[in-house]
Structure formats: C-alpha cells, structure tokens
Amino acid sequence: MNKLGNMKTNITLLDKDGIRCDGRKIDELRKISLQVGILKNANGSAYIEFGNNKILVGVFGPRDVHPKHLADTNTGILRCRYHMSPFSVSERKNPAPSRREIEISKVIKEALQPSVILNKFPRTVVDVFVEVLQADGGSRCAALNAASVALADAGIPMKDIVSACAVGKVEDNIVLDVNNEEDQAGQADMPVGYMPNLEKITLLQLDGILTPSEYEKCIDVAIQGCKIIYKIQKKALIDKFFKGDIA
Numbered sequence: 001m002n003k004l005g006n007m008k009t010n011i012t013l014l015d016k017d018g019i020r021c022d023g024r025k026i027d028e029l030r031k032i033s034l035q036v037g038i039l040k041n042a043n044g045s046a047y048i049e050f051g052n053n054k055i056l057v058g059v060f061g062p063r064d065v066h067p068k069h070l071a072d073t074n075t076g077i078l079r080c081r082y083h084m085s086p087f088s089v090s091e092r093k094n095p096a097p098s099r100r101e102i103e104i105s106k107v108i109k110e111a112l113q114p115s116v117i118l119n120k121f122p123r124t125v126v127d128v129f130v131e132v133l134q135a136d137g138g139s140r141c142a143a144l145n146a147a148s149v150a151l152a153d154a155g156i157p158m159k160d161i162v163s164a165c166a167v168g169k170v171e172d173n174i175v176l177d178v179n180n181e182e183d184q185a186g187q188a189d190m191p192v193g194y195m196p197n198l199e200k201i202t203l204l205q206l207d208g209i210l211t212p213s214e215y216e217k218c219i220d221v222a223i224q225g226c227k228i229i230y231k232i233q234k235k236a237l238i239d240k241f242f243k244g245d246i247a
C-alpha cells in the first residue's frame with residue numbers, strides 16, 4: 001500500500017539486495033552539483049542539480065518593498081516565489097502559479113526565515129526567486145539548498161545555512177533522499193530543512209504514515225543527509241568567494 005492508500009504498483013522500489021530503483025543504497029543521496037554566483041543581474045544566485053532536478057535561484061535585496069503597505073518599520077521581510085517552468089515536467093506545466101507552487105513558496109520562505117537576520121534593514125524586502133527548470137521529486141529541498149547559498153551570495157546576514165533533503169519510507173525501509181518514483185509510489189515522504197551549526201530544524205513536512213520509531217529514524221537519517229549537503233554548500237560558497245567570481 002502506498003501513501004495514497006493505493007495498492008502496490010509494478011515498480012520494484014527496493015530489490016532483495018537493498019538497491020533502489022535508481023541504483024542507490026537506502027542511505028545514499030542523489031548526485032548533487034551546486035554553483036554560486038551565476039547570474040550577473042541578481043544580487044545573489046545559485047544553480048543546483050540534485051539528481052535530475054535542475055533549479056536556478058536569484059536573490060534581490062534588501063530593496064524597497066512594493067506594494068508599500070507590506071513594509072515593516074521594524075525589520076526587513078523575506079519573500080519567496082517557487083515557480084516551475086512549463087518544460088520542467090513531462091506534460092507542459094501551466095506557467096500560472098498553481099496551489100502547489102503557492103504552498104511550496106510559503107514553505108521555502110518559512111524554512112529560510114529563521115536563518116536570516118533582517119532587523120537591520122527595516123522597510124525593505126529580500127526576494128528569493130526559484131525557477132525549477134527540471135523537476136524530479138524533492139524539488140522543494142533542492143530549491144531550499146540553492147536558495148540558502150544564494151542568500152549568502154547576496155551578502156544577507158545569516159545565522160546559519162539551511163540544508164535540506166527528504167527522507168521516506170519505501171517497502172517498509174527508511175530511505176534517504178526520495179526520488180520521483182519513490183515519492184509517487186512509496187509509503188511516506190518527509191522533507192526536512194536543517195541548520196547544521198545551530199542544530200535546528202526549519203522545515204518538516206510529512207506525507208504518509210510513520211510509526212513513532214520510524215519517525216525518529218527519519219529525522220536522524222535526514223539530519224545525516226543535511227550534514228553532507230551542508231559540506232557541498234560550503235564548498236560552493238568557498239569556490240565563489242576564494243577561487244574567483246564566476247559572474
């Protein structure tokens with residue numbers, strides 16, 4: 001039974017040797033590549049390939065807020081727009097914002113909020129634009145990883161980087177970094193965002209059902225995954241700032 005309550009599909013999500021449908025082990029992340037500072041016209045930017053996800057993030061600000069009534073006299077505000085391009089999925093995606101994109105925009109904003117320090121920039125906004133060029137399951141986590149380093153690239157004061165990955169339950173096993181097939185046919189999918197230095201979780205969603213012990217295992221596995229991703233984020237920032245600008 002998958003998380004939607006449907007009977008099993010024909011896909012073998014996990015074979016008898018514990019190998020997943022994309023060849024990974026249960027505790028293995030997909031291949032990640034991350035570059036910082038790739039857009040000339042944004043204040044900060046990043047491009048991530050996370051498995052087959054391809055996501056570009058541009059950050060602007062702190063700058064004047066429009067519409068003006070959104071301005072806060074005590075602090076700068078964070079805004080986020082997650083958008084999937086029409087060619088990001090196999091069927092043309094309507095470019096107008098869907099309910100899912102509105103939800104993910106909110107989720108990414110709320111996951112980044114605890115990491116940024118905007119009280120020195122009253123009446124301003126920091127805008128984070130996420131463009132999903134190709135989606136492959138776990139796109140909100142991939143976007144969050146890129147958005148966090150793009151904020152750092154823009155010079156926004158931060159308490160920590162946010163690292164994110166999804167964990168899930170597949171064939172009664174807890175697996176790290178759920179792919180699209182596992183997301184559709186698996187038993188549970190849990191995206192987690194984590195600040196590795198402050199050891200605080202900033203995003204936690206759960207689609208599916210887990211026992212309390214499975215839930216605890218999922219949190220542990222997700223945090224291990226986030227720590228690996230954090231190293232990749234740190235390296236991407238070091239590559240930009242200490243080994244010459246790309247843009």
Ligand code: ADP
Pocket residue numbers: 089090091093100135136137138139140141180183
């Ligand atoms: P996440 O990408 O964070 O896992 P979801 O669980 O909502 O978010 O979506 C899982 C995957 O479903 C996406 O990454 C994408 O590959 C696919 N998907 C999302 N929206 C669409 C769509 N409109 N058409 C086809 N596939 C989609």
